[in-house]
Amino acid sequence: MKKIALVTGATSGIGRATALLLAENGYNLIITGRRTELLDNLKKEIEVKYKADVLPLSFDVRDKDQVDAAISNLHERWRKIDVLINNAGLAAGLNHVQEGLEEDWERMIDTNIKGLLYVTRRVAPIMIEHKGGHIVNIGSIAGSEVYENGNVYCATKHAVNALSKAMRIDLLKSNIKVTQIRPGMVETEFSIVRFHGDEDKAKNVYSGITPLFAEDIAQTILFVLTRPAHVSINDIEVTPTQQASSTYVTRNL
Incomplete structure (x- = not known):
């Protein structure tokens, strides 16, 4: 019987790459995100x-009621979730704290912290019921x-x-593994979101370097899941x- 993996933020980047790789390696997938059309396209591709x-x-x-409804209404065949990939997350803005936009702060806190908690709160009891599971949280370097202008994101x-x-x-006594993966610079939609859609600024982030790609992190996730x-x-x-760190990067310019 195939294992079931739930991947949040699966419409693009690391989440999408992870869903594809896990499907290739024998998993059935629950994929989540806000962009319905992209989810449907990914479903068809897989x-x-x-x-x-x-x-x-x-x-x-970010919406607790939506999370609760989605997980609590799962059909019985989807309720034995073996793997949870808490991937949904973002950076918004790159300002000194005294110039930060409150809406950016709230968006990051609500997604990166509260969203992760809401999903975990609903999925962890399912894993406990079935006496095992693996939770992978996508963190960050x-x-x-901490780096300048990174305040709230950091x-x-x-x-x-x-x-x-x-x-x-x-979750130790419940036979549930918990892994955190902390990527450095990964070329996804991350910088486009951070700069509110400014693609030129986003491209400059990776100027002169070969960054990580979403598939690199997906491979890392597969590695930890298959130990x-x-x-x-x-x-x-x-x-x-x-x-070497958030602030030490060598560029070929």
């Missing part, structure tokens, strides 16, 4: 390429350091770091070869 079963759920992780990813450690402790039952990979930091 079904054609990998003959996997796919359930698209269109909801916003910004969860262990704070949210520090929270993901703390929550991952706390989940690991709280033996007695092995738990708790935390992985992944960066491009040209990046």
Whole structure:
């Protein structure tokens, strides 16, 4: 019987790449996101390429009622969730704290922290009921350091770091693994979202370097999921070869 993986933020970037790779490797998928058309397109692609079963759920992780309704109304055949990939997350704005936009702050806090919590709160009891599972939280290199203008984004990813450690402790006796993956610079929609759609600014972020790609993080996720039952990979930091930290990057210009 195929395992079931629930992937949040599956409409693009790391979430989409992860859904495709897991389907290729024998998983059935619950894919979630806000863009219904993109979810439907991904469902069709997976079904054609990998003959996997796919359930698209269109909801916003920031909305507790939407999360509750989506998970609580799952058909019985989808309720044995073996893997949860808490991928939905974003950065919004890049300002000094005294110039930050409150709406950017709220968007990051509501998505990166509260959204992760809302989904985990509904899925973890299902895993406990079935006596096992694996939760993978997509954090960031910004969860262990802080850089100029990164204030609130860094704070949210520090929270993901703390929550991952706390989940690991709280769920230890329930045979549930918890892994945090903390990427450095990954070329996805991340920078376009951060700069509110300014594609020129987004491109400059990766100027002169070969960044990570969504598929690199998907491969890392697959690696941790396929370790033996007695092995738990708790935390992985992944960066491009040209990046040593949030602020140390060498560019070929």
